[in-house]
Amino acid sequence: MAVAHPTDPSQPRTGSLRVGLFGAGRVAGQLGPALVAAGHTVAFVWSRSAAPAAALAAALPGAAVLPGLGAPLPPADVYLLAVPDAAVAEVLAAVAWPAGALVAHLAGALPLAVFEQRPGVRGGVLYPLQTFSAGRAVDWAAVPLCVEAADPGAQTLLLALARSLSRDVRPLASADRLRLHVAAVFANNFTNHLLGVADALLAEAGLPAALLAPLVRETVDKALAAASPFAVQTGPAARRDAPTLGAHRAALAAHPAWLGIYNQLTNSIQVQLMPEPGPAGAGPQL
Missing domain, CATH: 3.40.50.720 (NAD(P)-binding Rossmann-like Domain)
Incomplete structure (x- = not known):
């Protein structure tokens, strides 16, 4: 853009x-x-x-x-x-x-x-x-x-x-402003929705939403400081951690819509990263 x-x-x-x-x-x-x-x-x-x-x-x-x-x-x-x-x-x-x-x-x-x-x-x-x-x-x-x-x-x-x-x-110009608006929807609206899903999952478990606050702040700070947020992607999808992904999917079975989002984002992360990960334990973890 x-x-x-x-x-x-x-x-x-x-x-x-x-x-x-x-x-x-x-x-x-x-x-x-x-x-x-x-x-x-x-x-x-x-x-x-x-x-x-x-x-x-x-x-x-x-x-x-x-x-x-x-x-x-x-x-x-x-x-x-x-x-x-x-x-x-x-x-x-x-x-x-x-x-x-x-x-x-x-x-x-x-x-x-x-x-x-x-x-x-x-x-x-x-x-x-x-x-x-x-x-x-x-x-x-x-x-x-x-x-x-x-x-x-x-x-x-x-x-x-x-x-x-x-x-x-x-x-x-209008064409670039439209691209900027699409990017803003991903950065703001979709992120806010995902935070809402996370908040609801914590509430179901009787856990306070404040638990996620330090993680959310570090995630945003790190992404903004990086050359590209893709370069600092962590998590089980990035690691292709099949046992953890399976456990998460089982935990989301009662929420098929959220499970669909989880699967789509997992696939998007893996397609974006493409190369297979290095040895277990290498790189940042979450």
């Missing part, structure tokens, strides 16, 4: 911008305050549900609540679509955008081409590579922000807006 190097942080950042914010969920709920903290003004908040929009707008000085997608839009330098991916096309089609309006979505997997349905709009992307959850604050300065735009002027403004929020800003 070809990812551009971060933009030069020494380049000047934007002044205060007026931002129209569509969405009041997990991303918008953290983006709105971050925009204000960076010196920008959130002109309005819209959400399909009125209560979340009102709550978020109340926390953003000067922000109004847009009553509906058919309402006239207050003027803004940029309109940000912090809505679910599936809702981006619907919002784009429903709003009477001012001519030449700069509208950017925040989705990882949606291409810039989604804006082709509204030729009067200057389309862009401001994709934050991070997971957002209620009650957990995000350090926006450390969040990679990937930017793409349909024209140079829009690109310049979005890059400047991104730099006002983050130290790590990268121009990234």
